[in-house]
Structures are given as C-alpha cells and as structure tokens.
Amino acid sequence: MTTLENDRRRFLKRAGTSLLLAGCGCAIGLPVRPAHAVQSCAAQTRESQAAMTPEAALQLLKDGNARFVEGKLLSCDLMEQVRSTGTGQHPFAALVGCIDSRASNELIFDQGIGDIFSARVAGNFVNDDMLGSLEFACAAAGAKLVLVVGHTECGAVKGACDDVVLGNLTQTLANIKPAVAAVSGFESDRSSKNADFVQAVADKNVELTIERIRLRSLILRKMAEKGDIALAGAMYDVHTGRATFM
Ligand SMILES: [Zn+2]
Incomplete structure (x- = not known):
C-alpha cells in the first residue's frame, strides 16, 4: 500500500469520527457519511482514538462482528x-x-493489529490483575470502551456448574461461582448437562463481571460516570459466530 493510500485511509477514518462528534454528516458540500465511525485498515492513531466516543467504539465492534458473520x-x-x-x-x-x-476477540470482531486490548482468562471474569490491566488500557492508554464478552458452550462455566476440582483451575473456577449461585431456578438439574442452566450462568457471569468492574475499580467507575468510557457486555454464540450485545 502506498503512503498516499495510507494517508487517505487515515483521513477517512478521522473524518468519520469527526462527523460522529459533530452529530451530523450532512454538512453542505460534504458526502453524507454513516452516523458512526467507519473502520478501515488504517491503524488507530492518537487522533482517531481521541476523537472516538465510547458509543462509536461499541459500534465499531458491532460492525466488526457483522462483517465476520457475513464473511x-x-x-x-x-x-x-x-x-x-x-x-x-x-x-x-x-x-x-x-x-x-473459538472466541478470539480480534477474529470475531474483525479487528487488526493495534485496534483492541484483549484480556483473556477462562470464564471471562476479572480479578485484581485483570482490573489493573483494564485500568492501564483505559486510564493510561486511552481506550474508550470495556466490553466483557462471554460465550455459549463455555467449558469454564460448565466446570463451575459442576464444581470441578483440578489443580489451580479450582481457584480459577471459584471466580465464576457467584454467577452460579445468583441463577435461581433450574432446581431439577443445576449441572452442565442442563444447557439452559449453563447459558443462564454464562449470561449472569457477564453481568456480574461488569458489576465487579464498577465496584472494584474506582478509576474505571469514575471514567464511566464521566462518560470517558463505556462498560458493556456481549454474548458470543460459538455456533453462529454472532455476538449479541447486552
Ligand atoms: Zn469459555
């Protein structure tokens, strides 16, 4: 790709985010652009990141998953x-x-090098180290959105439902147990054999993880309250490739 082409793509990316901030892409003489930032192959820059709103960041991930699903x-x-x-x-x-x-964030949201921080642990929960990583991502490195992504058919969630005991994994799964306890009903079968129960726990785990971020990170809570970042959740379906945003 030529330098000129790179410059053009960067300009288009910045123009897209600027128009989002302006709230309208209908200025006279300008081509009408979508009402949100449009992702290109150009790497994120300090300027494109600074111009991005949390809502635009979320939309980029929604658009990316739509591209993924549609091929x-x-x-x-x-x-x-x-x-x-x-x-x-x-x-x-x-x-x-x-x-x-099956749930690589870069792949399922069609993101490239330098687009997203990706913190991954079995069961997509947060502990102090994950929270520190997220605080770095947002407060030090300027990210505008924290998205907690759960997925269907999660082995870690199933392990927590079944009280699996296995070396260090036992402690890892303990982080998902609050979600298991918080899901009521399903009294006839609260094991991994009950697919509806497993999915209810996976959904609750995303919800509780977002709550835990708010409760245990003063930095991220204040940034969210000021509107500097958004906290959101999604559930990825390993059968369809589709992410449902909560
Ligand atoms: Zn999983």
Whole structure:
C-alpha cells in the first residue's frame, strides 16, 4: 500500500469520527457519511482514538462482528499495521474474554493489529490483575470502551456448574461461582448437562463481571460516570459466530 493510500485511509477514518462528534454528516458540500465511525485498515492513531466516543467504539465492534458473520472481513495487510503501530498503540477498546479457542476477540470482531486490548482468562471474569490491566488500557492508554464478552458452550462455566476440582483451575473456577449461585431456578438439574442452566450462568457471569468492574475499580467507575468510557457486555454464540450485545 502506498503512503498516499495510507494517508487517505487515515483521513477517512478521522473524518468519520469527526462527523460522529459533530452529530451530523450532512454538512453542505460534504458526502453524507454513516452516523458512526467507519473502520478501515488504517491503524488507530492518537487522533482517531481521541476523537472516538465510547458509543462509536461499541459500534465499531458491532460492525466488526457483522462483517465476520457475513464473511465480509476487512482483509487488511497485517504487516502494514505492524509497521504503523511499531512505535506506539492507540487501541479504542479493551475486551475481557474467555481463553476459548473459538472466541478470539480480534477474529470475531474483525479487528487488526493495534485496534483492541484483549484480556483473556477462562470464564471471562476479572480479578485484581485483570482490573489493573483494564485500568492501564483505559486510564493510561486511552481506550474508550470495556466490553466483557462471554460465550455459549463455555467449558469454564460448565466446570463451575459442576464444581470441578483440578489443580489451580479450582481457584480459577471459584471466580465464576457467584454467577452460579445468583441463577435461581433450574432446581431439577443445576449441572452442565442442563444447557439452559449453563447459558443462564454464562449470561449472569457477564453481568456480574461488569458489576465487579464498577465496584472494584474506582478509576474505571469514575471514567464511566464521566462518560470517558463505556462498560458493556456481549454474548458470543460459538455456533453462529454472532455476538449479541447486552
Ligand atoms: Zn469459555
């Protein structure tokens, strides 16, 4: 890709976010653009990140998952993005996801090098280390959104439902137990054999993880209250590839 083409793409990315901030893409003489930032293959810059609102950041991830589902990926030159981000990164969002091999955040939201922070642990919960990572992502590195991404058929959630005991995993699964306890009903079968129960726990786990971020990170709570960042959740379906935003 030529330098000129890169500049053009960067301009288009900035123009898109600027128009979002202006609230209207209908200025006389300008082409009408979508009412939200449009993602291109150009790496995020300090300017594009600064111009992005939390709502626009969330929309980029919604759009990215729609491209993924429709098979219309951006198909970017990743090495070009490596060259563009080698001296600095300006990701627009921080995602908390599971380690599941089917739920790679960059793939399922069609994001490239330098676009998102990706914090992953079995069961997509947060502990002090995850919270510290998210505080770095938002307060130090400028990300505008924290998205907690759960997924269907989660082995960690199933393990928590079944009270699995296995080395260090026992303690890991303890972080999901509050979600198991918080789901009422399903008295006939509260094990991993009950798919509806497992999914109810997965949904509750995303909800409680967002709540835990608010409760245990003063920095992120204040940023959210000021509107500097948004906290949101999503459930990824490993059968369809679709993320449902909560
Ligand atoms: Zn999982």
